[in-house]
Amino acid sequence: MKRCDIGVVGGGQLGKMLLMEGYRMGLSFAVLDPSKTCPAKGMAHEFIHGRFFDEIKIQQLAEKSQRLTYEFEHIHAKMLMKLESKGCQVMPSPETLYMIQDKYQQNKELESHCLPVAPYKKIEQKQDLIEAADLFGYPFLLKSRFGGYDGKGNVKVDGPEVLDDSYDLLDGKERPLMAEKFIAFKMEISVIAARDSLGNIETFPVGQNIHQDNILDRSIVPAPLPAEVLNSADKLAKKTLKHLKGAGIFCIEMFVGEDQQLWINEIAPRTHNSGHYSIEACNISQFGQQIRTIMGWPLVKPTLFKPAVMVNLLGDPVKSGNAKLVGIEEAMGIADVYPHWYGKTESRPGRKMGHVTILADSSEEANEKAEKIRKVLKVTV
Numbered sequence: 248m249k250r251c252d253i254g255v256v257g258g259g260q261l262g263k264m265l266l267m268e269g270y271r272m273g274l275s276f277a278v279l280d281p282s283k284t285c286p287a288k289g290m291a292h293e294f295i296h297g298r299f300f301d302e303i304k305i306q307q308l309a310e311k312s313q314r315l316t317y318e319f320e321h322i323h324a325k326m327l328m329k330l331e332s333k334g335c336q337v338m339p340s341p342e343t344l345y346m347i348q349d350k351y352q353q354n355k356e357l358e359s360h361c362l363p364v365a366p367y368k369k370i371e372q373k374q375d376l377i378e379a380a381d382l383f384g385y386p387f388l389l390k391s392r393f394g395g396y397d398g399k400g401n402v403k404v405d406g407p408e409v410l411d412d413s414y415d416l417l418d419g420k421e422r423p424l425m426a427e428k429f430i431a432f433k434m435e436i437s438v439i440a441a442r443d444s445l446g447n448i449e450t451f452p453v454g455q456n457i458h459q460d461n462i463l464d465r466s467i468v469p470a471p472l473p474a475e476v477l478n479s480a481d482k483l484a485k486k487t488l489k490h491l492k493g494a495g496i497f498c499i500e501m502f503v504g505e506d507q508q509l510w511i512n513e514i515a516p517r518t519h520n521s522g523h524y525s526i527e528a529c530n531i532s533q534f535g536q537q538i539r540t541i542m543g544w545p546l547v548k549p550t551l552f553k554p555a556v557m558v559n560l561l562g563d564p565v566k567s568g569n570a571k572l573v574g575i576e577e578a579m580g581i582a583d584v585y586p587h588w589y590g591k592t593e594s595r596p597g598r599k600m601g602h603v604t605i606l607a608d609s610s611e612e613a614n615e616k617a618e619k620i621r622k623v624l625k626v627t628v
Contacts, residue, residue: 251277251292253541254312256299256327258285260589260599261318261518264526266290268534274542277311279304286590302326309335316495316541317344318517321394324348338541339516340493347514351392351425360490362483363510365502370424376410379426389413392423399461403429430510432502436470438484439522441536441546444494449546451533453480456500456521462597465617466521466557467610468528476507483509491516496537498522520559520599527585527604528555553583553606556613560586560601560626562594568628570594572601578624581616583607586624600626 253269255262258280266276266287277293278285288294293311297304299322306326309315314336315327327341347353354364368379370389379387385407391400402413404426417424435458439451455470456463470477484499491497491514498519502510522533531547539546562570572588579586583606591600603620607613 249311249313251275251312252314253277254308254315255279255287255318256305256308256315256322257318258282258287258291258294259318260286260591262287263290263589264523264532264534264587265316265318265518265537268532269538272538274538277308279308284592289590299323300326305330314338314541316517316537320344320348320515320517321396338493339491339495339497343492343495344516347516349392349423350390350513351423353514354425354427356490357487357511357514360486362487362490363508365430365510365512366428368426370414370419370426373411373414373419376404376414376426377407380404380407380410383426383428386429388427388429389417390425390427391417392425401461430502431505432510433505434470434472434503435500435512436472436480436503437466437498437500437519437521438480439496439498439519439525439533439536440484440488441496441533441540442488442491442494443540443546444543446489447546448485448488449536449548450481450484451522451525451529451536451549452551453477454521454524460597462561462599463520463559465559466524467614468524468551468555468557469610471610472503473507476503476509480509483511487511487514494540494543496533496540520602521557523587523602524555524557524604525549526587528552528606553608554610554613556605556607556610556617558603558605558617558620559599560588560603560624562596562598562600562626563628564596566628567593567595570600571627573625573627574623578603578620581619581623584616584620594626594628 252274254277258278263286275292278291279295324345454466454468498515500512526532585604588601
């Protein structure tokens with residue numbers, strides 16, 4: 248019996264925040280996750296303990312749910328395609344998910360629609376690296392085509408002396424690889440965009456993303472760019488969505504070159520860390536918009552109330568153990584500061600344990616308050 252309105256593959260923080268939004272609207276959820284202590288478990292009406300590639304467990308999720316979505320790319324896309332062929336609603340389209348899972352195919356698809364991506368090449372043997380170096384020069388990027396996030400699965404190849412080591416580091420004999428021209432960008436940005444089943448598209452403000460050790464450290468909204476560049480990024484995100492199948496919410500990550508040229512870096516077919524600011528800073532959050540795409544409800548045009556900075560709360564840089572958030576009382580004494588704690592039981596170095604959104608009358612003021620919060624609010628073990 249399909250007792251739940253929505254089934255979610257993945258019970259991490261993105262799943263939890265989706266459930267929190269849906270609860271306000273009286274929706275019920277089933278969640279599939281390999282961890283019995285995942286953040287979304289306590290809020291799920293039905294919880295299925297199982298791996299993301301377990302066909303039996305995914306089938307069970309579909310049997311309990313009127314429609315399916317996912318909060319994580321590295322899942323069994325082919326099984327979701329099979330379920331969709333039998334009449335199960337899956338959003339975003341599992342065909343889009345399947346394409347995005349392979350970074351090489353993602354680039355080919357985008358390029359076929361004249362969307363800007365960095366020049367790239369399939370790597371099938373070590374000899375191909377020499378050809379890539381001839382094509383792109385040094386440095387260039389070597390990437391695993393499948394899996395990888397937060398910089399994992401990528402290697403910057405700085406010269407011929409590291410070609411072999413780079414190939415071996417990514418296990419090139421066993422894993423499909425691709426090379427990509429290194430873009431000397433001045434800024435990384437992203438646009439959260441939603442499309443409904445009728446093809447209507449709404450976008451959130453363009454945000455700047457600042458990374459430390461390949462993990463998102465903070466997002467600044469709006470991105471500090473000229474209006475014409477912000478407008479171009481918004482248009483590029485909308486154009487990209489027109490060529491992706493299915494209703495849903497997407498994050499279009501881009502590079503801004505020194506000449507203000509835009510390049511699409513990656514697409515995430517889900518809500519995104521860089522969109523968390525929208526919970527407090529906009530008239531609708533990315534999760535509220537996601538609910539609307541899944542349920543077939545009209546989209547809302549997002550409006551930014553105030554400039555915002557979102558800062559990730561990462562696990563202790565050295566230790567692992569039971570997570571504790573310290574400094575919350577002092578942080579709450581600062582106006583327009585909104586902490587979110589995901590409820591993960593174990594802290595690990597670099598693990599996303601929560602985030603804080605800071606609002607202010609200007610981006611400068613929001614950044615100043617963010618620096619104060621950094622000194623006050625910490626994850627310890």
